[in-house]
Amino acid sequence: MEKNKINPKIEILVIGGSAGSFEVLLQILPKIKFDIDFVVLVVLHRKHNSNTSIADLFGNKTSIPVYECEDKDSLVPGNIYFAPADYHLLIEKDRTVSLDYSEKENYSRPAIDITFKSASDVFKEKTLAVLLSGANRDGANGLKYISQNYGTTIVQDPNEAEISTMPNEALKIFEPNYILGFKEIIKLINSL
């Protein structure tokens, strides 16, 4: 389901996920080819106080360097970054990260909406965003915002998503460029 071609040159791939996304990310991230020339930034809802570091968990499975963001870290192309648990993540014009410990949004912190909007404000049409499985409606508005700003948007096929609420909420409010299963998502990312 292809609406139009991917925009000039992607500089950031932002991925938002919630319940049921962890396994999908374990499929997707290790298969991204290691010499990518864009930033990968993942906002994944998870338990605060979980002791295992998300960067270690994924770092062992890919040759791409994986980091959990700290405040004012620079987002460098070729790396994978995770938003830390319990902080919202915003991106500054100079492509450093500002963390924010404010109210939850969509019952979530980090909120996918906040990072999607922020990525779009900085990277504009050079943004590629993927919204994965989840049980709430976080990310839908952010994804729509990216689309309105001429970024490229992908929603995980609700038939494939473990929990289809989040993909469906997005599909209710706008039409993304692609609706894809995780295998096609990998293919598309590696074709960039």
Added chain:
Amino acid sequence: MIAIDIVGDEDLELLLEEVASVYGYDFTDYSKASIKRRINRICLIDKHKSFTELRYKILNDQSYLSRFIEEVTVNVTEMFRDPTFYKTLKEKIIPQLGVNSFIKVWIAGCSTGEEVYSISILLHEAKLAHKAIIYATDINPTVLETAKKGIYPISQMKLYTENYQNSNGTEDFSTYYSANYDHVKFKEYLRKNVIFSTHNLVSDRSFNEFQLVICRNVLIYFDKILQDKVFNLFDGSLESLGYLALGSKETIRFSDLNLTYKQINKEKIWKKTR
């Protein structure tokens, strides 16, 4: 809550300059992406339809200023947030402080005080409270009023008790407060050695020397240059061999202090080595 921004980059700069010159609150070196989001959020919540409307309100209605500050300076907080941090304080740092004949602690950006009562509890449990004083400061006088009262919703106590226990707290947490319908009030003795006062990290100076400075989740709202300025303020406010504690995702890595401070464990606590 996502909408096209009402306040753009240039509007933002103009507004922050004006607020600084008219009211003396200088937010011009705050992290742009965060503060822009906060200000656009105010527009949505308070239904300002344009930047002009918001600007007029702020500059002509002094009573609106406190609302503005309240929203711009995020004041979300928790007791014993990040239990492993408090565990390290309790086991590694507080016993060290005990060797001093008089203990001075500065909690900067203490918001509504949850952090202050947490530290006060640790000092009491270490039997050091009698010779300790805590300066608890914030830019926002409204949150300090709440902090002084020590009254919080009872609905939070489940989380705070869990946090306390996870930090290796061994007392019955409910002995620290008395419950009243839907609220609890923390015991008087926990605030006896606390001085609450306004202090603006951007414009106010060092006012004492401490063995421990705690400033958590405040610097994330500052850009790198302002962070650096504040690190120097902290450096000037710490005795030699004193400790600086930051929020769990904050770091001195980008600052000069990195050369003269040594990190304790993997926690966000650094010891001044000179």
